[in-house]
Amino acid sequence: DAGVIQSPRHEVTEMGQEVTLRCKPISGHDYLFWYRQTMMRGLELLIYFNNNVPIDDSGMPEDRFSAKMPNASFSTLKIQPSEPRDSAVYFCASSFQGAREQYFGPGTRLTVT
Amino acid sequence: SQQGEEDPQALSIQEGENATMNCSYKTSINNLQWYRQNSGRGLVHLILIRSNEREKHSGRLRVTLDTSKKSSSLLITASRAADTASYFCATLWAQKLVFGQGTRLTINP
Numbered sequence: 001d002a003g004v005i006q007s008p009r010h011e012v013t014e015m016g017q018e019v020t021l022r023c024k025p026i027s028g029h030d031y032l033f034w035y036r037q038t039m040m041r042g043l044e045l046l047i048y049f050n051n052n053v054p055i056d057d058s059g060m061p062e063d064r065f066s067a068k069m070p071n072a073s074f075s076t077l078k079i080q081p082s083e084p085r086d087s088a089v090y091f092c093a094s095s096f097q098g099a100r101e102q103y104f105g106p107g108t109r110l111t112v113t
Numbered sequence: 114s115q116q117g118e119e120d121p122q123a124l125s126i127q128e129g130e131n132a133t134m135n136c137s138y139k140t141s142i143n144n145l146q147w148y149r150q151n152s153g154r155g156l157v158h159l160i161l162i163r164s165n166e167r168e169k170h171s172g173r174l175r176v177t178l179d180t181s182k183k184s185s186s187l188l189i190t191a192s193r194a195a196d197t198a199s200y201f202c203a204t205l206w207a208q209k210l211v212f213g214q215g216t217r218l219t220i221n222p
């Protein structure tokens with residue numbers, strides 16, 4: 001398996017623009033997680049899905065953030081409008097059964113100017 | 114907060130020495146996991162220890178868990194330059210992993 005795939009790997013955008021991050025989990029995994037990593041706040045869970053259904057989005061910072069999982073092999077995290085404080089590395093991870101180890105993608109480094 | 118805290122924040126040792134990192138957490142857990150993150154990369158799962166286990170080994174890694182003290186330790190024996198990375202403990206609580214701030218380990222040749 002290719003592992004968790006994320007795109008793009010790097011994204012530079014201007015404040016106010018819409019940003020869409022994409023993730024393809026490992027085939028057969030039933031949990032998908034979106035994290036954000038910054039120096040100040042460390043690694044934060046934003047939202048997670050089980051069988052394509054959002055279970056807990058309490059980590060989503062604001063209404064500007066939204067996430068979808070239309071099918072078992074694809075998820076998106078959208079920020080609209082983006083702000084400089086959204087600059088971070090965003091990771092997607094998947095797992096088989098929620099209590100087990102998670103497999104992380106390479107991350108998307110987002111810079112909002 | 115459930116967040117684990119690693120200690121030390123940074124550790125620098127010579128190649129071949131053993132490295133020990135500690136993790137403390139605050140509430141009950143289902144399991145505790147350790148992850149490694151190389152610079153600019155995603156996290157890689159190293160080892161999982163369940164709440165009813167006290168010690169676990171995987172290659173050069175040894176993890177202990179003391180639920181009475183709410184603490185865990187990760188020992189890397191015979192360190193190598195390739196072990197240079199950040200190491201995170203993560204506690205599983207309500208189906209969510211909560212990560213600590215990490216220990217930055219540097220192995221000097």
